[in-house]
Amino acid sequence: MPRYALKVEYHGAPFAGWQRQADQTSVQGAIEAALGNLEPGPHTIAAAGRTDAGVHALAQVAHCDLARIWDPFRLSEALNYHLKPLPVAVTACAPVADDWHARFSATGRRYLFRLLMRRAPATLDAGLVWQVPHRLDAAAMRAGAVHLIGRHDFTTFRSSICQAASPVKTLDALDIEELDAPTGPEIRFHLRARSFLHNQVRSLVGTLERVGAGAWPPDQVRAALDARDRAACGPVCPPQGLYLAGVGYDNDPFGPRD
Structure with missing residues (x-):
C-alpha cells in the first residue's frame, strides 16, 4: 500500500x-x-x-x-x-x-505562540491570539526564559494527565520576539525541541507572561523549574494563541524549508 x-x-x-x-x-x-x-x-x-x-x-x-x-x-x-x-x-x-x-x-517540532497586548477586543485576530490588556517587559521574559533552555526535568510545566514516560526533555530554543503588528503590539514565542510534554508550551508561556507583567522576578522561573512541582507553575495560558509551526525530518519529504 x-x-x-x-x-x-x-x-x-x-x-x-x-x-x-x-x-x-x-x-x-x-x-x-x-x-x-x-x-x-x-x-x-x-x-x-x-x-x-x-x-x-x-x-x-x-x-x-x-x-x-x-x-x-x-x-x-x-x-x-x-x-x-x-x-x-x-x-x-x-x-x-x-x-x-x-x-x-520526526527529529524535532517547532511551536509559535502569539500574545497580543491591547485593551480593545481583538476582532481580526479573535481566536488566533492570547490577548492581555497590559504591556509586557520582553527583556525580563528573556531573562526568565534563559533558565528553561537545555535538558531539564519539566515536571512543573507539564499537565497532570501527561502520558509521557519521563518529564525530562531538552528545550533547544525559546526565542521571544517583539512585533509591531497591524492589529497591535505582539509578543511571539518561538520554541523548538525534539518533543514536548502535554501542555508544556502553554505552561511555559503562561509563566513567562507573569515575568513580563512584573508579577514574578526572572529568577523565580528557575525556582519553579527546580521545584518539580505542578503547583509551582504560573497560570497555563489559553490555547488560541498556540500554533504547531513545523516538524523536522532528516529527509524532509516536502523538501527544504523556505
Missing part, C-alpha cells in the same frame, strides 16, 4: 483537538472522512503530534496508506475538496517509504 505524507494547516477553534473522537469534530476525523470519500475505508492516519482543542497548525504532518498510487497534487486537491467547509487544508503531499512515520521519523 503506497504511503503519503501530508502537510496540514488548520484553525483549531471548531475542533476538539487533533485526535479522533467518537462524538466531537476532530482534525484527524475530518481527514479520515475525506480519505473515505476517495477510497473505501476505514482509514487511520498518524500525525507528528496531537494538538489540543483550540490549538492551530501551520504545518502539522501526518501520513496515510492508500490502496492505489495517487499523483500527490491530485491527492491534496481531492482531500481539500472533501474537507470543505472545515478550516483545514492539505498544503503539501509527498510519497514516502513504507517505514516512514509522521511521528516516529
Whole structure:
C-alpha cells in the first residue's frame, strides 16, 4: 500500500483537538472522512503530534496508506475538496517509504505562540491570539526564559494527565520576539525541541507572561523549574494563541524549508 505524507494547516477553534473522537469534530476525523470519500475505508492516519482543542497548525504532518498510487497534487486537491467547509487544508503531499512515520521519523517540532497586548477586543485576530490588556517587559521574559533552555526535568510545566514516560526533555530554543503588528503590539514565542510534554508550551508561556507583567522576578522561573512541582507553575495560558509551526525530518519529504 503506497504511503503519503501530508502537510496540514488548520484553525483549531471548531475542533476538539487533533485526535479522533467518537462524538466531537476532530482534525484527524475530518481527514479520515475525506480519505473515505476517495477510497473505501476505514482509514487511520498518524500525525507528528496531537494538538489540543483550540490549538492551530501551520504545518502539522501526518501520513496515510492508500490502496492505489495517487499523483500527490491530485491527492491534496481531492482531500481539500472533501474537507470543505472545515478550516483545514492539505498544503503539501509527498510519497514516502513504507517505514516512514509522521511521528516516529520526526527529529524535532517547532511551536509559535502569539500574545497580543491591547485593551480593545481583538476582532481580526479573535481566536488566533492570547490577548492581555497590559504591556509586557520582553527583556525580563528573556531573562526568565534563559533558565528553561537545555535538558531539564519539566515536571512543573507539564499537565497532570501527561502520558509521557519521563518529564525530562531538552528545550533547544525559546526565542521571544517583539512585533509591531497591524492589529497591535505582539509578543511571539518561538520554541523548538525534539518533543514536548502535554501542555508544556502553554505552561511555559503562561509563566513567562507573569515575568513580563512584573508579577514574578526572572529568577523565580528557575525556582519553579527546580521545584518539580505542578503547583509551582504560573497560570497555563489559553490555547488560541498556540500554533504547531513545523516538524523536522532528516529527509524532509516536502523538501527544504523556505
